[in-house]
Amino acid sequence: MVGVLQYAKRRVDALRGNYETQRIHEDDLGTHFQLLLLVVVVVFPIAVALAVSTKQSGVVTSVVDLFPGGNAVENYREVLVDYQFGRFMWNSLAMSVVIVVGKLIISVFAAMAIVYYRVPYKDLVFLFILFTLLLPVPVRFIPLFQLMNDLGWSNTILAITVPYLASATTVFILRQHFLSIPTSIVETAKLDGVGPLKFMLFVLLPMSKGVLVGVSIIMFVYAWNQYLWPLIIIDSEANQVAQVGLQLLQGDVQGGQLSWSLVMAGSTLTLLPPLLLMIVFRKPLLETFSIQQK
Numbered sequence: 001m002v003g004v005l006q007y008a009k010r011r012v013d014a015l016r017g018n019y020e021t022q023r024i025h026e027d028d029l030g031t032h033f034q035l036l037l038l039v040v041v042v043v044f045p046i047a048v049a050l051a052v053s054t055k056q057s058g059v060v061t062s063v064v065d066l067f068p069g070g071n072a073v074e075n076y077r078e079v080l081v082d083y084q085f086g087r088f089m090w091n092s093l094a095m096s097v098v099i100v101v102g103k104l105i106i107s108v109f110a111a112m113a114i115v116y117y118r119v120p121y122k123d124l125v126f127l128f129i130l131f132t133l134l135l136p137v138p139v140r141f142i143p144l145f146q147l148m149n150d151l152g153w154s155n156t157i158l159a160i161t162v163p164y165l166a167s168a169t170t171v172f173i174l175r176q177h178f179l180s181i182p183t184s185i186v187e188t189a190k191l192d193g194v195g196p197l198k199f200m201l202f203v204l205l206p207m208s209k210g211v212l213v214g215v216s217i218i219m220f221v222y223a224w225n226q227y228l229w230p231l232i233i234i235d236s237e238a239n240q241v242a243q244v245g246l247q248l249l250q251g252d253v254q255g256g257q258l259s260w261s262l263v264m265a266g267s268t269l270t271l272l273p274p275l276l277l278m279i280v281f282r283k284p285l286l287e288t289f290s291i292q293q294k
Helices: 002-052 072-082 085-116 122-134 137-151 157-164 168-180 183-191 196-204 206-224 228-233 242-250 260-280 282-289
Strands: none
Touching: 002 260, 072 085, 072 260, 085 122, 085 157, 085 168, 085 196, 085 206, 085 242, 085 260, 122 168, 137 157, 137 228, 157 228, 168 206, 183 196, 196 206, 206 260, 206 282, 228 242, 242 260, 260 282
């Protein structure tokens, strides 16, 4: 009798285990289907842009028009050479690199001072830094425009980089990461007589490589996508950035019809630098988004 009960119990446990395994597999299948659907929604517009950029005119009237054409080389050559889109991308790259480097330097010093040093009213200062996030960027355009003109920086790279060197978001992310560093490391550095600069260069930065790379990618994408401020402050077409260059492509009408193939070619070229960076440095980027306070 005891053996029968034990056998029945084992059978029930086995059936229960099979049911739970099947339920887990069904949950995984549903999750994978949702992820696949999300990928299709995200990738489909990019695939359409790539296909249209290879057409002669780029007009899509049926599903057949979504297949790649044979004008890819000519379209991209025309955009890069005839419309000088390569210059626009170079200007965007220079602007983005200057902004990323400047933001990193300023934000690292600010976050280090807030976390590790006794600064009077530093909590109030940090709250004021966060308060700047509530101010929409276009609100600052009028005083910034007047300031750039007074300094003689209009139509220069200084006008599209200096106003973006301070970043409350970057200071906040770095502060949260610095708080997660064990206190014992900080105390050991102090006991060894390590100065502020040595502590930053040989302790803080090596322990923050992943976060710094992730923050840099976020800042690069933000700077690369700037449109309104460069459009306002830059007068010369040769000094414009890629996002404004796309608008210039849309403003060119050939034979009474907009050449969507050229517009999509320019859009694809504009998408490539931030997309490649996000793919290559995806791990540090995910680490940046998962920062938690100690």
